[in-house]
Structure formats: structure tokens, C-alpha cells
Amino acid sequence: MFIYHEGEILFKEKYGSSPMERFYVKPPEQINLVVLEEGKPNGLQNWFSQIFLPHGYPDSVSKDYIAYQMWDTAQAFSSTITGTLATQEVLRGVGVGSTQASPLAATITWVLKDGCGHIGRILFAYTHGTNLDAYSKKWRLYADVLNDAAMCLEVALPVFKPHTTLILCISTTMKAIVGVAGGATRVALTQHHALRGNMADVNAKDSAQETAVNLVASFTALLLITICGSSITLFFLMIVLHIVFNYCAVRAVCLRTLNEPRFIQVIDTYLKHEVISNPCEINQNEPIIFYQMGKNFLDLKQCGFHIELGCSIKRLMWFKPKHAYWNSIKNVYADKEYMLYGDIARREMYVLLGEESTVDSTLCAYFHAVLLSIIICAINDEPLAVYANQENPRPFAQVCHTIQAAHWSREATDKVGNSGFLYEPSYDLLEFVDKIVQKEWPQIRLGLRQTGWDLSKHLLLVDEWRMSTHFLKAKDVRVSVAEDESSPTYRTTSLRSLNQDALSQQKSSKSLIKDKINVTRETFTIEPAMVSSELTLIAPSVNLSKAQLHSEDNLKASSSQQMSSKIKLESPTKQQSASKSKLEVHENSKQTLESSSKPKIVKKISIESPLTCPKKEPSLKINPSEKTKHD
Structure with a gap:
């Protein structure tokens, strides 16, 4: 009181x-x-705030809002003046004021340039749409630079008079890309500024500010044209100011969500100095202009590897197809929602995410990938800045030096690419790095939250592949081996093709089969091909009824060009097993087209998941006690 x-x-x-x-x-x-x-x-001040500032300013927006809006207003003013000067040359190029130009020619030119702009907008959204959120500041700057380049082409129209239509199509396409990139990044920045979920209010007031600035800049441009005419010096001066103001605007933004360049800088600072940098420090040093171009990959410079998140295991089967290797990798990351695979020949670190991965597990996986990449470079004596300081090495640098001298940490590799690495990490080293991550990541996560980082979401570029490590039980295996090949190869066969083959055999036998194909459980089938060496799982497989199998036997017996022998083997199952394993070996001879042709041997295997198997047993089942009877 x-x-x-x-x-x-x-x-x-x-x-x-x-x-x-x-x-x-x-x-x-x-x-x-x-x-x-x-x-x-003051009445005027209050009126101005209500029109141009979000409701509740400054508490309803982020602290960097006013600094960004000041630079954004300045760049909008410069852009409007340059746009007015460029529009004058565009109208002159399509024939305005010329007695020789026809309305039809001007209309065709206008339609063509608009059509090119629509196509460019669609293609850019398809190729770069996923990068706009993660690198909003970079694409915001790129969009304005591209807009200035398009206006430079329009100003140069009088010089290239015979190619007016072509130049207008190119400049309109560039401006269409600017529209997509600028609009998308503006939404991302608006979402950052709106602290109370007031995105619509912040966006509306931003549009009001831009409209007012464009109005003032338009009259200023008319005044300058009246006084100076078409001044090239004034045009390029406005372009330089526009780019400078844009750079200052994106530098003023302090994003609190982790993308790849910001997160890898946080990790690098932590490993070198054992501190967690706050968002403002990281944003000030974030690369904007020349990032991820050629050899300037930031992750490649910091940890020696390029990191890819959410890739498919299929891409890695060409490098390490052996079951023993993948089984050991699975054991290392048994308690994780991800797995790591380092391709030392290409210097690429692949992160395989689980189907239940979260934001926290994805960030932990990236941190784990950075640490493993640095240690792989250490065992191959690749110099990196994180452990290059020999005078006062930090704890992680000391760990890297210790691992360099340990022979248990490496294994010789038979795949030496352009990287020149001769060693890959051993199983013991993978477990050692995993223990480091288990100890360090909770501390890093706590430090990130205390310094103001938003860990409820991330802006890392992640593909959509998710793996499942649930137990899969083998039931039937199908492997085709050519006689002139030393090892089996594999291909994928769909369920539709299996059904069509079965139906075609039934029709050729001229027998009426009333029983339908019973799909009793979802199984996964692997079949071989002559070229690829992939293993692909497909669901479901088909079980034929007894009548169909009897008809199939009659068909094979009646054919003079085919012969078959069928062997059925079954091993007793364990007491705790819910399903029985069967091994069917079919030896089918190929139809003889030439006298010198030889039959192929076909072995079949399928894999089924016990998680999706219903309790109903297949329609055709042979118990061990009934084996003699069926044989």
C-alpha cells in the first residue's frame, strides 16, 4: 500500500x-x-507508435527489433530510389515514347518477361526452399544483392537495344527469385521478433513502415530525376548504400535458434575455451556472405568432415556391406536414437537418425558427429585448430594427443581416397567417444539454456530418412546365384510381380482354382539381381493355398520343357518362439532355348518382422511330426 x-x-x-x-x-x-x-x-509520439510499432512495444518484440528496423528502413529507401531509376529505362526499352514501337510488341515482351518470372519463382522454391529457414540472414542479404543486379541489367537496356526482350526476361527472373527469398526470410525474421506470438501484428506494422518509406522515397526519386536526370552516378551510389544497409540490418539480428554455422561455432568455442557463448556473440561472428561455398564448408574447416543428417543406410552399403561391421556399429549406439558412420575417403560423416529421434537427440547427434570427426582427423595426423595449440592445451586437446599415441584407437583401411587418411576408428575408440558424449552433452545442454539459446527447435538441415532397430526374424530367404558368379547379388522384387507370376502359371495349366491367395502375415522379401549389391526389404509376401500348390505341381509335371524337384526341410523351434522358421529350397531349371543352355539354381529367403505378424499361422504349415506324411 x-x-x-x-x-x-x-x-x-x-x-x-x-x-x-x-x-x-x-x-x-x-x-x-x-x-x-x-x-x-506526447500525443504525436503516442500516435506514431500506435501506427508503426507493434502493440506492447518494446516488451512484445525482441531486443534487436528496433536496430533491425532502422537499417531495414534505410535499405528500403535506397531500394525504392534505384527501382524508380530502373523503371524509367525499362519503359523506354519496351518502346514508351517511341513512334516506331507497336502496342502488340510491347505486350508480347511484357508477357514473356512475366512468364519467365513465374518459372524462375517455381524453380527457386523447389531447389532452395528448405534452406531459407536455416540460413535466413544469408538469403535475406543475397536477395537484395540479386535485386540490385537485376536493376543494373534494366538500366543497361539502352546499350543492348536489340536484346531488350532477353534482358527483361533475365531481370524479371532474378526479381522473382528475390520475391521468394525475400518474402520467406522476412517471415522467419518476423517469427524471431514476435515474442508473444504476435506475428500478424509485427508483420502488419512492418508493412506499414515499408509503405511509408516507399512513399517518401518515390517522391524523393521524382525530385532527383527532375533535377539530375538519369544519373548513373546517383544510381550506383544508391545501390552501394542499399547493400551496406542490408548487411548492417542482418548483422543486427540476434537469432537464438541453432542452425549449422551457429551450432558448430558453439561447439568449437566450448572445445577450445570450455565456455558456452551467448547468442549475440555467435551471431556477430556467423558467416553470412561466403558460407558453404566450395572448400569453405564451415564444418569441413572446423572438424575436418562434412556432416549430413538423416541420410539413408542404402547410401552406405556400397562402402561397408558386411554384416559384422554394421552389427558392431549397432551395438555401440544401442542406447542412442542415432548411429554415426564416417566415410574417411570422402571426409563425410553420416548421421542415421532413429524413428523416435527428438530435437535434443538430433542436437546431441550433431555434437557427437563433430567430436568423432575431430578424433578421426587426430588419429590420421590431420592438423586442426582445436588441438593444434601445444603451449596450453585444453582437456579435449589433451585427449586428442593421447589418442594419437594410442595404437588401439585405429585400424588400417583399404579405401584411401582423396583425403589421404590411412586409418579408421576402431571399435574401442567408438565406445570411448560415446562415453565422452554421454558425459559432456548434459552439461552443454544446460549451458545453452542458461545463456539464452532456444532448444525447443533447431534449424539444422535434416533429411527425412529414419531407421528402426527393432528385432527382425528371418523366416524364408531367397537368394539367386548365377553359375558364372562367385558371390550372390541382390535385387528388389515387388509383391505385384509375385502375384502376376503365380496367376500366369495357374492360367496356363487350364485348371480352375477356386481358392484365393491368402495373405496371412506381412513379410519382407529379398531377391537377387546381377548388378546391384543392395538388400531391400519389401512387405508383404504371399502364401499359396494347398489347392494352388497342387495345381502348380500338375503344371510342372505336364510341361515337357521344365523339370523341378522340391525339397522341404524344417528344424524344430524353441519353446519361447511364437513363429516357426522354414527353409524352402527350389531347384528350377530354366526353359531350354539352346542346346548349350544350363539350368540356374534358385534359393529363396524372406525376412519378416515379428512386430507386425498376426497371431494367425500360415495356411500351409508342416509340423515336425507330420514331416514324413507330407514328404
Whole structure:
């Protein structure tokens, strides 16, 4: 309770962060309350704030809002002036003011340039749409630079008079790309500025600011054209100011969400100095202009490897197809929602994410990939800045030096590419790095939250492949081996092709089969091909009824060009197993087209997941006790 002079203050109100306050006072010897106001704002200032600033400013927006808007307003002013000067040359190029130009030619030129702009907008959204969120500041700057380049082409139209249509098509395409990149990145920055979920209000006030600036800049441009005419010096001066103002605007933004360049700088600072940098420090040093171009990959410079998140295991089967290797990798990351694979020949670190991966596990996987990449470079004596300081090495640098001298940490590799690396990490080293991550990541996560980073989401570029490490039980295996090949190769066969083959055999036998194909469980089938060496799982497979199998035997017996022998083997199952494993070996001879042709041997295997198997047993089942009867 406040005492105001001789009265009693019951309530006090304050309007946001403004100095305006209201006191509700009960004066002595009165029964009614009296309202006293202090710090009442200026009428013009209040009116200006309500029109051009979001409601609740400055509490409803981020701290970097006003700095960004000041530079953004300046760049919009410069851009409008340059656009007005360029429009004058575009109208002159399509024939405005010329007696020789026809309306039809001008219309065709205008339609062609608009069509090229539409195509460019679609293609850019398809190729770069996923990068706009992660690198919003970079693409915001690139969009404005591209807009300036398009206006330079339009100003040069009088010089290239015979190629007016071509130049207009190119410049319109560039401006269309600017529209997509600029609009998308503006939304990302608006989402950052809106702290109270007031994106619509922030966006509306930003549009009001830009409209007012464009209005003032348009009249200024008309005045300059009247005084100076088509001045090339003025045009290029405005372009330089436009680029400088844009650079200052994106530098003023302090994003608190981790993307790849910001996160890898956080990790690098932590490994070198054992501190977690706050968002403002990282944003000031974030590369914007020349990032991820050629050999300037930031992850390649910091940890020696290029990191890819969410890739498919199929890409890696060409390098390490052996089951023993992948089984050991699976054991290392058994308690993780991801797995790592380092291709030392190409210097690429692949992160395989699990189907239940979260934001936290994805960030942990990236941190793990950076550490493993640095240690692989250490065992191959590749100099990196993180452990190059020999005078006062930090704990992680000491770990790298210790691992360099340890022979158990490496294994010789038979695949030496352009990287020149001769060693790959051993199984013991993978487990050692995993223990480091288990100890360090909780501390890093806590430090990131305390310094102001937003860990509820991330802006890392992640592909959509997710792996499942659930147990899969082998039931039937199908492997085709050519006689002139030393090792089996594999290909994928769809369920539709299997059904079509079965139906074609039934029709050729001229017998009516009333039983339908019973799909009793979802299985996964692997079949071989002559070229690829992949293993692909397909669901489901088909079980034929007894009548169909009997008809198939009659068909094979009646054919003079085919012969078959069928062997059925079954091994006893364990007591705790819910399903039985069967091995069927079919030896089918190929139809003889030439006298010198030889039959092929076909072995079949399928794999099924016990998680998706229904309790119903297949329609054709042979128990060990009934084996003699069926044979």
C-alpha cells in the first residue's frame, strides 16, 4: 500500500514499459477515489507508435527489433530510389515514347518477361526452399544483392537495344527469385521478433513502415530525376548504400535458434575455451556472405568432415556391406536414437537418425558427429585448430594427443581416397567417444539454456530418412546365384510381380482354382539381381493355398520343357518362439532355348518382422511330426 501526500493509494497501474502511470487515491475526508496520472506521453509520439510499432512495444518484440528496423528502413529507401531509376529505362526499352514501337510488341515482351518470372519463382522454391529457414540472414542479404543486379541489367537496356526482350526476361527472373527469398526470410525474421506470438501484428506494422518509406522515397526519386536526370552516378551510389544497409540490418539480428554455422561455432568455442557463448556473440561472428561455398564448408574447416543428417543406410552399403561391421556399429549406439558412420575417403560423416529421434537427440547427434570427426582427423595426423595449440592445451586437446599415441584407437583401411587418411576408428575408440558424449552433452545442454539459446527447435538441415532397430526374424530367404558368379547379388522384387507370376502359371495349366491367395502375415522379401549389391526389404509376401500348390505341381509335371524337384526341410523351434522358421529350397531349371543352355539354381529367403505378424499361422504349415506324411 502506497501513501501519496496525505491520501491512501489503493491501486497503481503502469502501461507496459512506458513512463505512464496511474494512481487510484482516496483523499482524506472523501469517500470517492481520485485518479492521478503521471508521465503522460506526447500525443504525436503516442500516435506514431500506435501506427508503426507493434502493440506492447518494446516488451512484445525482441531486443534487436528496433536496430533491425532502422537499417531495414534505410535499405528500403535506397531500394525504392534505384527501382524508380530502373523503371524509367525499362519503359523506354519496351518502346514508351517511341513512334516506331507497336502496342502488340510491347505486350508480347511484357508477357514473356512475366512468364519467365513465374518459372524462375517455381524453380527457386523447389531447389532452395528448405534452406531459407536455416540460413535466413544469408538469403535475406543475397536477395537484395540479386535485386540490385537485376536493376543494373534494366538500366543497361539502352546499350543492348536489340536484346531488350532477353534482358527483361533475365531481370524479371532474378526479381522473382528475390520475391521468394525475400518474402520467406522476412517471415522467419518476423517469427524471431514476435515474442508473444504476435506475428500478424509485427508483420502488419512492418508493412506499414515499408509503405511509408516507399512513399517518401518515390517522391524523393521524382525530385532527383527532375533535377539530375538519369544519373548513373546517383544510381550506383544508391545501390552501394542499399547493400551496406542490408548487411548492417542482418548483422543486427540476434537469432537464438541453432542452425549449422551457429551450432558448430558453439561447439568449437566450448572445445577450445570450455565456455558456452551467448547468442549475440555467435551471431556477430556467423558467416553470412561466403558460407558453404566450395572448400569453405564451415564444418569441413572446423572438424575436418562434412556432416549430413538423416541420410539413408542404402547410401552406405556400397562402402561397408558386411554384416559384422554394421552389427558392431549397432551395438555401440544401442542406447542412442542415432548411429554415426564416417566415410574417411570422402571426409563425410553420416548421421542415421532413429524413428523416435527428438530435437535434443538430433542436437546431441550433431555434437557427437563433430567430436568423432575431430578424433578421426587426430588419429590420421590431420592438423586442426582445436588441438593444434601445444603451449596450453585444453582437456579435449589433451585427449586428442593421447589418442594419437594410442595404437588401439585405429585400424588400417583399404579405401584411401582423396583425403589421404590411412586409418579408421576402431571399435574401442567408438565406445570411448560415446562415453565422452554421454558425459559432456548434459552439461552443454544446460549451458545453452542458461545463456539464452532456444532448444525447443533447431534449424539444422535434416533429411527425412529414419531407421528402426527393432528385432527382425528371418523366416524364408531367397537368394539367386548365377553359375558364372562367385558371390550372390541382390535385387528388389515387388509383391505385384509375385502375384502376376503365380496367376500366369495357374492360367496356363487350364485348371480352375477356386481358392484365393491368402495373405496371412506381412513379410519382407529379398531377391537377387546381377548388378546391384543392395538388400531391400519389401512387405508383404504371399502364401499359396494347398489347392494352388497342387495345381502348380500338375503344371510342372505336364510341361515337357521344365523339370523341378522340391525339397522341404524344417528344424524344430524353441519353446519361447511364437513363429516357426522354414527353409524352402527350389531347384528350377530354366526353359531350354539352346542346346548349350544350363539350368540356374534358385534359393529363396524372406525376412519378416515379428512386430507386425498376426497371431494367425500360415495356411500351409508342416509340423515336425507330420514331416514324413507330407514328404
